[in-house]
Amino acid sequence: MSEIEFRSVSKSFGTKQVLKNLSFRIHPGECFTILGPSGCGKTIAVRLIAGFETPDRGIIRIGSTIVADGSKGYALPPENRNIGVVFQDYAVWPHMNVLENVLYPLRMQKVPKEEALQRARAAIKQVNMDGLEERLPYQLSGGQQQRVALARALVSKPAILLLDEPLSNLDANLREEMRFEIKELQKSTNSTLLYVTHDQEVALAISDRIAVMNEKGEFQQVGTPEEVYDQPANPFVFRFLGIANFIPVYVKEGKTFLTSNKKEFLPLPTKVQREDGIQAENLLAACRPMEVELSRTTGPLEGKVVRKALLGPIIDYRIDLGGTIVRAQLQTEEGSRKNLIFEEGDSCGVTFSRLLWFPRNGEGEGTHG
Numbered sequence: 001m002s003e004i005e006f007r008s009v010s011k012s013f014g015t016k017q018v019l020k021n022l023s024f025r026i027h028p029g030e031c032f033t034i035l036g037p038s039g040c041g042k043t044i045a046v047r048l049i050a051g052f053e054t055p056d057r058g059i060i061r062i063g064s065t066i067v068a069d070g071s072k073g074y075a076l077p078p079e080n081r082n083i084g085v086v087f088q089d090y091a092v093w094p095h096m097n098v099l100e101n102v103l104y105p106l107r108m109q110k111v112p113k114e115e116a117l118q119r120a121r122a123a124i125k126q127v128n129m130d131g132l133e134e135r136l137p138y139q140l141s142g143g144q145q146q147r148v149a150l151a152r153a154l155v156s157k158p159a160i161l162l163l164d165e166p167l168s169n170l171d172a173n174l175r176e177e178m179r180f181e182i183k184e185l186q187k188s189t190n191s192t193l194l195y196v197t198h199d200q201e202v203a204l205a206i207s208d209r210i211a212v213m214n215e216k217g218e219f220q221q222v223g224t225p226e227e228v229y230d231q232p233a234n235p236f237v238f239r240f241l242g243i244a245n246f247i248p249v250y251v252k253e254g255k256t257f258l259t260s261n262k263k264e265f266l267p268l269p270t271k272v273q274r275e276d277g278i279q280a281e282n283l284l285a286a287c288r289p290m291e292v293e294l295s296r297t298t299g300p301l302e303g304k305v306v307r308k309a310l311l312g313p314i315i316d317y318r319i320d321l322g323g324t325i326v327r328a329q330l331q332t333e334e335g336s337r338k339n340l341i342f343e344e345g346d347s348c349g350v351t352f353s354r355l356l357w358f359p360r361n362g363e364g365e366g367t368h369g
């Protein structure tokens, strides 16, 4: 168990600034996820902690040790950091079979042979690879290689585990199974876990806290999965955590009007003005597709079904709300039971079980996801 701290860390490549003045702490024994789009700097953050990159400015601390100090150009070598890493490209040794790959870190640590074998076999079993110990990497699928890399990172029971998209090559079932395994392993070993991904489902499922990073490598919000999901700090966070509807509106005399056709939308809740202190004239009303409720009676808001897609247990509609398209989803079973199966071209009433309100600063509109 070790704390990890970034103190005003900056990192550039040539003229490209990837991280700028980034500060955060990962508590001992915590599962902390950096969630962000491709290219935002997640792998660089992992490489900085592991010691494969040196910060230009700022300090990185692990436990009581400063492992990198940009101002001094100092970095502790990776092998002295007691960190288990699974990189995105899960580089396993091509000339070693599965068992030898997993044994490797224990050999380096000079763990006695019998104990090493026992631990390696246990780690291989944990990732569902038992029976394949003799195979060489070229005889394994991408997902299997990824699991070898995971077993190799886990086997030495490191104080810190860094996992960079470790499940990207697994099929949906195995991915779900493995994320529970990872969580269990982390709990049982008490290691501090940094997980980086662009998959919001994994992040929500395994994290104690999530940091949502934008394209500029800036943290937009750090909080528990419930906090970032239920109380997103801004439209970026909301959009990154699931399919998002954004309805641009403007405010006039306590009422809101759709920007797209100037028709009246909904009254602005007084709570929004009072507690959230949103003064802007232009707002985004945001909601998830499941929070859009359709009805047979039209009004006060009327929509038109422009697309219907049956996704098994869910029906997914695109609804034209006077020039703004929103996505609505309902359970197929509920739809049949309540006579809410609409066809393309039908009119319907639209209400919302919940709306979030954000000031609008030129962010996207309509539906994202």
Ligand SMILES: Nc1ncnc2c1ncn2[C@@H]1O[C@H](COP(=O)(O)OP(=O)(O)OP(=O)(O)O)[C@@H](O)[C@H]1O
Residues within 6 Å of the ligand: 013, 016, 018, 036, 037, 038, 039, 040, 041, 042, 043, 044, 045, 088, 198
């Ligand atoms: N060695 C390098 N030289 C120049 N630019 C680099 C180097 N390594 C990373 N970058 C740039 O830094 C930025 C962040 O890269 P990084 O690999 O951290 O992204 P990421 O968030 O891990 O993305 P992904 O989700 O696609 O893996 C990218 O714009 C990338 O092109």
Ligand SMILES: [Mg+2]
Residues within 6 Å of the ligand: 042, 043, 044, 088, 164
């Ligand atoms: Mg990456």
